[in-house]
Amino acid sequence: MSRSWLMTLSMLIFVAVARGEDWPQFRGVNGSGVSGSRSLPVHFSHKDKVLWQIKLGEGVSSPIVAGGRVFTTEMTPSQRFVVSCHEAASGKEMWRRELDMGPLPRITQPNSHASCTPATDGKRVYVHFSAVGLLAFDATSGAEVWRHPLPKPAYLMHWGASSSPIVHRDMVIFVMDDDLLPYVIAVDAATGKHRWKTLRPDMLAGYALPVMCEANGRTDLVVAGTGRLIGYDPSNGKELWTCKSLPRINMTSPVVKDGVVYVAVQSYGDPSRTLKFALLEWLDTNQDGKLARAEVPEEFRKKFDLSDRNKDGFLTGEEIDTAFQHPSNMVGGGSIIQAIKGGGHGDVTRTHLLWNRDKKIFPSNMSSPLVLGNRLYVVKKGGIGSCFDTATGKGMWEKKRIDNLGEYYASPVAADGKIYVAGQNGFVVVLADGPNQKTLARNDMGGRQIIATPAIADGRLFIRTADTLFCISNEAK
């Protein structure tokens, strides 16, 4: 058989296998966290219902699944970046690419250099790496197809990059909200060539995944960021609408259902806590109430100099206010759960905010909300869960323990009427989808921590712990 014939055959097989149950990006289709899979196990562990397991290097990115293949990223002990592909049914390695990405930037635990969840359109696998930019690999062979260099992101608090791309039609769209030069960019999925780039100068660091929202006869690209939820035209990156109802830091991702965007996030502090307070708390090393040039990370020294209006080598008072946070977007912290109708124009804050809960609610600062039917679920540190009516924002059950303490970085995912919530402590709690809180199981994945959001595809649950990728399935003997 000729090589070209083999390639054709493999593509045909890929297309034939690819189904609606794929999980092609972070939190699956459109970042919803919901899969159409059936027959998922409720009770399992690191020893039980394990169809296969493979060791993975350090990393917090989620696995993605398409066409019967699982794609993952990891770091080797020598700090090389790895993108790999395994057969979803067996765990057999299909290909593995190990890359030297040069000097690595500073990050803060539990972030990892392998934090970006890849995205795939079945043909290629797309991933962002902070020191390089966007990369594409052939989904079948693993060959590197293109690289699109991007500026190295910079973070005032050294959090490090952790954003993930999505694929929309023939474009790879990527939002990089850092503290220095935030932007959203689209590149050609086949070639990596630039399509458009829109700066987001009024944003601070955040990690929300961009989502697509079909409403009002349009499909908008929706991005949550500092103080604002913004709708863009995905064909050219032009801003269509803005809802100015969000807090300062957005690390969770919005979800879309029936033309409505749901946001649930906790941003540290109360609404008066602008960036200035965080800077004076953590970067002002000697606590003298002003920021010296040496106290600011090196990448921000130019911005520092621009803001140091009296050139005394310090940022004080009003100089700090606007040195790094945009003067037109001086929002603070707070906790919100909101429903915002998509498809608007201009400032939709007064017109499209369907409901807003900002008191006595307990969203997470890390773990994104999940919408199933008419219910919105959130889980936060301490294993505290809440469920809201998506139509009204009214609580169905609020501030209930889900019987698993600790921190939650992974976002809940769901299928088959079951919600899977992975705690950092290595347990995966299974909740019943319903108007009353019901914990079905608490499954022990062996003691290693879980940061990555699990994936679901073809009746299989893919759970990444600190060192292992487990494929959990009722197929397991």
Add this chain to the structure above:
Amino acid sequence: MRQHAAFRPWESEAPAQTRKQRIDETARPGPRPPSTTTRRAIVASLILLASAPAVFAGPRVDVVVADDAPKLEKFAAAELAAQLKRLFDADVRVAAKVPAAAGNLILIGSPATNPAIARAIGANWPKLSDQGHLLKSVGDAGALIVGGASPVATLWAVYELGHRYGIRYLLHGDYYPAQPAKFKLDSFDLVFEPELRLRAWRTINDFAIGPESWGLADQKKMLHQLAKLKFNRVVLAVYPWQPFVHYEFRGVKKQTGMLWYGQRYPVAGDTPGRDAFGGATEFDNPDFAGKRTYEERLKAGVTLASGIIDAAHELGMSAALAMSPLEFPKEFAKVLPGAKVLHTLENLVIGPGDRQPPDDPLLKQLTATQIRAYLDTYPRLDALYLTMPEFPDWVEHHEKAWHRLDARTGIGKHTDLATLIDAARKRKLTASGERGIRALKGNIAALDFLHGLMPDGAPLKRRGSQLDVTILDVDPALYPVLDKVLPSGTEALHFVDYTARRVAEQRSLLAAVPAKAVKSSLILTLADDNVGVLPQLATNHLHELVTEIRKLGWQGFSTRYWIPGDLEASVFYLARAGFDGRITPKSAYHELFAPMCGPGAVPALAKGFAMIEEATTLIDRNDLGFTFPVPGMVMRHYDAKSPPPAWWKKVSDLYGSAMDEIYRAQQRAHPQARPLTLYHAKRCEFAIHYIACLEAVRRAGLARDKKDRDGQVEHLESAVEAMHNALSTLGEVARDQSDRGVIAVVNAHGYRPLRAELDRLRK
């Protein structure tokens, strides 16, 4: 250029040789290859090409250590070469003789061990004690002598040079500076003499939070770091119930051989912080994992202890064993009628009761058997520490013992029993009042016993080598007559009290020790097991004590600690203060952290550490056993019948402020230092959660007493969550067996009992 005319006396050692000649010779190692075997020549060439020297960005450095130099000096040369390669990417070549045209030349050893040094320095080699060492530039062409009066002193000189270039030796590894000091060999003229000749590090000890849980591999790594910090003795502190020795007496075989008083620590399932155990289901000392029988554990224990002794010797350290001659595993009660079960965890130990007077031959035989067994098991020991009982119940015979002591030593001419008892009663130590009196009486009986045991020295005699004997924990009331009450030829190691603060506040007692007549050293408690599992620091109190014993002419110190992770700053201070009386905690912190973190981070770190020290003092003053790692450590607060005391909040606030300062320092710290700063910040966070848990437990207990079941459950939920958070936080940064031990112990004695109580109430 005057370079060629430079004073280069070492060049006379080797004939002039060109660089090309050297390369050519290198290319022909061993016999000349047969000229006809072309293929072999090609293969050889390929091999040579493959093994050709790497390209170095740094300087070429020739390190000379004599062929017949002591093993430690050769090791020192290898250590130096590794450091220079890593610091400067230097092309380091270690040779036995000075190469011709050597550029940067380092001579290792002393005039006695390295002829090149003898030639280079001649009569200018200074007078050094056996621990003295130096860094001395010679000539004007960039040569440096790195040497000492003994092989281990030479090794310390090498480590000192590394320190001067910016390396910082910590208990958990070396930190290399992001920007090393400039490579230079000239202008060194430094001589180091110890101000404290004995710098001992205690290990094994008891409790899973301490080095009892460390396997040999970890112990060796720790010893290597301690050698770099110029510690010169390791003390294996062992207990009767541990598996480090076997003996039989009158048909009874020792059968108790366990770690951690026999406690076991499962870490499977609901174990917050379990990520730190890498998937293990039970916490264990790795050398004892799976070893369940007495014989298996004994074998593992002896291998571990022997391995520590040998590793210490390889690094030029002496090795001592500290044991309690008057304590035995409980099975020996059969052959010691009337023996008392001593107050220890799990009641595993017996000691003499009133039917065993200090001159009881049976007791003497059993003691001698035990000591003999240790010495036979560990023939390479350099010193034996005989520990006086910590909780002396052996008071019945003290008067007779005193009279016998007087008859032997004439002590009655110098003091009397009533005076001593009065001193023990009135002093301001933990053992004061009635406890102090009991301690003194027991001590007198024990000393009388030791005199009886040691006149002929039989139990301590060994073939072919000297064994130093040190008596540990003599009662402070006896300090003024120490030279009278100790058996002849013995040294003393003084405990005084549990924490450095307590000893520092009573340091006037130390002046009574006749240090010229009895070589004395002091136990420096870096962190106390009674204060427990929270982060502790006592550098300033240690400084007061070091200053005092230096002034009094004491030999030195021996450390006491359980969790070494918190102690990097204290240990660094001790290491430097051992050789330099000008060192203060402040200067030591700067010296330690400036190269590691950058000077901008040091003030915040120092502030954070000062707050931890203040928290340590507050706990010590208010509740010495606050987080003592034993069963009931948390649940005892459930029955406390009182709300959380105000000082808890102060302690929690101090840890909180310390955490903030350390996080601020973390923002500025160089990358290689961040894991360390993060560790300290997380330890503080652990403490905050831990105290929050105890507060909630107290409130739950009060709610229970008021029959407020909802309140009880609510507070217990808060307690469980706080402890979960504490342990998870520590699990994120746990880096050694002691940290894992804390997680395992607090799960067993804190988290699980709380969880069980909560589950019971929810049912």
